[in-house]
Amino acid sequence: MENKKPLILRAEEIANSVRTFSHPWNPKSEISGTYLGRTVGLKRTGVNFARIAPSKESFVYHSHDREEEWIYILSGRGVAEIDGEEFEVGSGDFMGFPTPSVAHHLRNIGDEDLVYLTGGENLEVEVADFPRLGKRMLRRGDIIEIYNFSDTKPFGALDT
Secondary structure, X not given: OOOOOOXXXXXXXXXXXXXXXXXXXXXXXXXXXXXXXXXOOOOOEEEEEEEEOOOOEOOOOEEEOOOOEEEEXXXXXXXXXXXXXXXXXXXXXXXXXXXXXXXXXXXXXXXXXXXXXXXXXXXXXXXXXXXXXXXXXXXEOXXXXXXXXHHOOOOOOOOO
16 A cells, blocks of 8 residues: 555644755754655645744745745744845735745844744746855756856847
C-alpha cells in the first residue's frame, strides 16, 4: 500500500514541525514556521504558518513576476512595506499580491510575536526581484539562479 500524505494536520503536529530560518540577504530576517499545504500534499497551492519575533523581519523586500502571494495576520502587530509605502497591520488584516506584484516586506514592531498565514501559487518557474539589492532570482523547479541587474543585457525586439 502506498504511503499517503495526511489530509489533516493536528495543532500538535503543526507545533512540532515549526523550524526557524532566515533570508541570507537580511540580517534582521528570522521566521519560525512550517509548510502546511506541502505537508498535506498540496502541489499547486502553498499555505504556510509563520511567526516573526519582536524586532525581527520576514525575508527581504521583493516582488514576484509569476506567483501570486497572500498574507493573513492572525495576531501581533507589524509594518508591511508595500511598493515603497509603510502600512501598520494587525490581527485580521489581509494582503494580496497579484502578479506581476509590487515589492513587499513585513516586519514585527510589537512586543509579541507577529503570527500569520501566508501562501500563494507553486509554479514550475518563478522570477522574483530584489529591487534594493539589484538582484533577480530565477527558479526553475528546485534550481535557483541569482543575477545582478547590472549584468543584464537587452536582447532586442523579437520579430513576429
